[in-house]
Amino acid sequence: MGVEMGKQKKIFVKIVACLILMGVAYRLYLSIIIPSSSSPQFIAHYSPPAPLPQLPTPPHPHPHTTSSPGSCDIFTGEWVRDPTGPPYTNTTCDTIEHHQNCMKNGRPDSDYIYWRWTPRDCNLPKFDPKTFLTFMRNKSMAFIGDSISRNHVQSLLCILSQVERPVEVYHDKEYRSKRWFFHTHNFTLSVIWSPFLTEAKIFEDYDGHASGAVRLHLDQPHSEWVNQFGKFDYVEIAAGKWFLKTAVYYENSTIVGCHNCKIENVTELEFDYAYRRALQTTLGFITKSDHKVYTLFQTTTPDHFENGEWNTGGYCNRTVPFEEGETELRDIDSIMRNVELEEFKKAVGDTNGSTLKLFDTTRLALLRPDGHPGPYRAFHPFEGKDPSAKVQNDCLHWCLPGPIDSWNDLLINILLTE
Ligand SMILES: *[C@@H]1O[C@H](CO)[C@@H](O)[C@H](O)[C@H]1NC(C)=O
Ligand SMILES: *[C@@H]1O[C@H](CO)[C@@H](O)[C@H](O)[C@H]1NC(C)=O
Ligand SMILES: *[C@@H]1O[C@H](CO)[C@@H](O)[C@H](O)[C@H]1NC(C)=O
Numbered sequence: 319m320g321v322e323m324g325k326q327k328k329i330f331v332k333i334v335a336c337l338i339l340m341g342v343a344y345r346l347y348l349s350i351i352i353p354s355s356s357s358p359q360f361i362a363h364y365s366p367p368a369p370l371p372q373l374p375t376p377p378h379p380h381p382h383t384t385s386s387p388g389s390c391d392i393f394t395g396e397w398v399r400d401p402t403g404p405p406y407t408n409t410t411c412d413t414i415e416h417h418q419n420c421m422k423n424g425r426p427d428s429d430y431i432y433w434r435w436t437p438r439d440c441n442l443p444k445f446d447p448k449t450f451l452t453f454m455r456n457k458s459m460a461f462i463g464d465s466i467s468r469n470h471v472q473s474l475l476c477i478l479s480q481v482e483r484p485v486e487v488y489h490d491k492e493y494r495s496k497r498w499f500f501h502t503h504n505f506t507l508s509v510i511w512s513p514f515l516t517e518a519k520i521f522e523d524y525d526g527h528a529s530g531a532v533r534l535h536l537d538q539p540h541s542e543w544v545n546q547f548g549k550f551d552y553v554e555i556a557a558g559k560w561f562l563k564t565a566v567y568y569e570n571s572t573i574v575g576c577h578n579c580k581i582e583n584v585t586e587l588e589f590d591y592a593y594r595r596a597l598q599t600t601l602g603f604i605t606k607s608d609h610k611v612y613t614l615f616q617t618t619t620p621d622h623f624e625n626g627e628w629n630t631g632g633y634c635n636r637t638v639p640f641e642e643g644e645t646e647l648r649d650i651d652s653i654m655r656n657v658e659l660e661e662f663k664k665a666v667g668d669t670n671g672s673t674l675k676l677f678d679t680t681r682l683a684l685l686r687p688d689g690h691p692g693p694y695r696a697f698h699p700f701e702g703k704d705p706s707a708k709v710q711n712d713c714l715h716w717c718l719p720g721p722i723d724s725w726n727d728l729l730i731n732i733l734l735t736e
């Protein structure tokens with residue numbers, strides 16, 4: 319009898335495991351079949367419209383923390399109401415990008431700006447722009463990554479400009495890489511467009527319409543940031559979503575495989591292979607460089623499309639944060655974050671004098687489905703329109719002001735606790 323029960327249990331466990339794996343496979347499959355042509359550049363495309371089994375969430379508390387007395391994991395905590403609101407508005411900051419200017423674009427609710435990230439075990443002071451600028455005197459900091467990095471820099475700029483208005487001293491042709499100079503503090507702030515961190519030939523127009531697969535050199539760090547690396551004192555790097563795109567992968571200038579390219583005799587590889595290799599190349603370059611830079615390595619930012627994806631009518635109209643346990647990381651994001659944690663752990667053990675810190679914002683971002691522009695990425699999206707008309711939602715980037723402002727509280731906390 320006991321043996322019988324044991325057997326049945328084992329079979330049941332096997333079936334459940336099988337179902338979970340099928341769910342994962344189905345999602346990966348969908349991420350492969352959704353073509354990257356016609357995808358707006360601001361949103362990555364993946365995961366299916368129907369709810370599917372979830373992988374377990376990453377262990378909690380975070381694996382990188384030590385529980386030595388006095389130390390505190392600032393990334394474990396909750397969003398707490400804060401009636402004082404954000405340090406700037408759409409009128410006191412005039413550099414908010416149109417797609418993130420939710421107030422101006424007519425978003426009707428504003429509760430989402432009255433929350434602050436609050437670590438469970440310690441006090442996280444509010445970002446003080448004066449302290450930050452004093453700390454950064456004679457220094458240079460760069461944010462390297464995709465549009466999430468740009469979103470973060472925008473937030474930082476809005477807060478800093480309340481103390482000193484920077485001068486924009488550089489932008490590239492497409493306004494994706496920019497540099498600002500704060501004269502009074504002799505501080506240079508850059509954002510560098512490098513969505514893959516490694517060398518990539520991207521065949522896409524500004525709206526994200528692809529005319530061919532990305533050609534991605536996984537062993538060559540992107541010259542765009544490498545050429546300037548010697549000038550930086552601080553960098554924050556972040557990537558992720560672009561690795562879901564159709565791409566041909568190169569190492570040593572030879573094709574090693576591809577993702578969804580459907581070229582004869584080219585091995586199909588999953589996106590996490592490429593992501594891992596690109597992170598190894600990037601972190602390897604940083605930790606082997608003779609120029610010692612303080613590096614913050616940011617974990618993936620999940621999106622909040624519900625009842626569909628970015629291209630199938632998905633939306634994000636929640637107006638309050640999730641509570642702990644109310645949501646789970648999707649498997650794509652779990653896979654990405656696990657790769658990030660593993661590669662960070664490897665790199666941090668051998669930095670040769672550089673400082674490497676994890677900027678682990680995945681979970682706190684996950685809890686904020688209410689902070690995205692949604693339809694208000696466009697100016698008054700419903701004005702003069704049939705209410706049933708389809709509008710494009712952005713459930714990945716953040717409204718400014720918005721939840722991303724809290725990232726700066728975390729940033730300065732890490733810098734100052736050195
Ligand atoms: C700021 O937002 C308000 C709505 O909250 C809007 O009426 C106003 O036009 C916006 N101003 C700017 C400069 O964006
Ligand atoms: C900044 O640089 C100037 C000129 O080199 C120097 O006088 C000053 O002490 C420096 N300040 C800091 C905080 O490093
Ligand atoms: C500004 O900072 C740079 C180092 O980044 C330093 O060489 C220079 O002397 C500083 N200039 C002034 C005016 O403080």
Ligand SMILES: *[C@@H]1O[C@H](CO)[C@@H](O)[C@H](O)[C@H]1NC(C)=O
Pocket residue numbers: 570
């Ligand atoms: C890269 O290619 C060159 C020339 O074909 C070869 O000599 C070298 O061993 C290769 N390196 C690796 C890491 O495969």
Ligand SMILES: *[C@@H]1O[C@H](CO)[C@@H](O)[C@H](O)[C@H]1NC(C)=O
Pocket residue numbers: 582583
């Ligand atoms: C693919 O590989 C097969 C077997 O090695 C070969 O016969 C064929 O020509 C290859 N096709 C291409 C396009 O290289």
Ligand SMILES: *[C@@H]1O[C@H](CO)[C@@H](O)[C@H](O)[C@H]1NC(C)=O
Pocket residue numbers: 606607608670671
């Ligand atoms: C460590 O950095 C120093 C420069 O500070 C350099 O001379 C040395 O070669 C580096 N060691 C390794 C193993 O990269």
Ligand SMILES: *[C@@H]1O[C@H](CO)[C@@H](O)[C@H](O)[C@H]1NC(C)=O
Pocket residue numbers: 635636637
């Ligand atoms: C969000 O939109 C859905 C579908 O239009 C609707 O059923 C739901 O009530 C909305 N939720 C909120 C909080 O507005």
